[in-house]
Amino acid sequence: FYQNMERWGLPTQIAFLFQRSEQLLGFSQHHDPARRVVSDFLLEKDPLFAELNLAEDELQLYLKLYERLKPSLRKPDLVIYLQAQPDILIDRVRRRGVEAERRISEPYLQRVAEHYANFFHHYDAAPLFIVNAESLNPVDKDEDFELLYSRLQAMRSYREFFGYSA
Numbered sequence: 001f002y003q004n005m006e007r008w009g010l011p012t013q014i015a016f017l018f019q020r021s022e023q024l025l026g027f028s029q030h031h032d033p034a035r036r037v038v039s040d041f042l043l044e045k046d047p048l049f050a051e052l053n054l055a056e057d058e059l060q061l062y063l064k065l066y067e068r069l070k071p072s073l074r075k076p077d078l079v080i081y082l083q084a085q086p087d088i089l090i091d092r093v094r095r096r097g098v099e100a101e102r103r104i105s106e107p108y109l110q111r112v113a114e115h116y117a118n119f120f121h122h123y124d125a126a127p128l129f130i131v132n133a134e135s136l137n138p139v140d141k142d143e144d145f146e147l148l149y150s151r152l153q154a155m156r157s158y159r160e161f162f163g164y165s166a
Helices: 005-030 043-053 056-069 086-096 106-122 142-153
Strands: 079-083 128-132 159-162
Touching (some): 005 056, 043 056, 086 106
16 A cells, blocks of 8 residues: 555555455444444545545545445444654654555555544544643554553543643
8 A cells, every 4th residue: 555555545445445344344233332342444534534645536436335324233332542753753753664564654644643633533433532642652652552541431521632741
């Protein structure tokens, strides 16, 4: 995808849409509704990437598929949005060393970050916990994860921002 986004945008979007829809549908059909499910994606933000990566005619086709395929799901109990500037993101992507992500450019990450910020600025379908992931790195630092976890347990409002500086 990152080698030729124009060529692979639509097939990639459709593949992710099918994969995620089927996964979420499986959770809702075969799992106890009282059981917690943790996911690293939110299907409602999938069109965000389609808007970034597809030509207008492809976007319209994708949106028709999205509307037909998105399963009827219970709303999330909580959404956590890890927010960081593109230069931080690009550094973390490079350090992670996943070959498929090597070609992600900083301008592309800038556009993704802007779309995410806009999406979550208007998001109100579930409680939202926004984390300043520039100063916190709960993926690589256990102490940051523990701090984040304790702050999540203390969450009291529908939308909260957690920024931390050492």
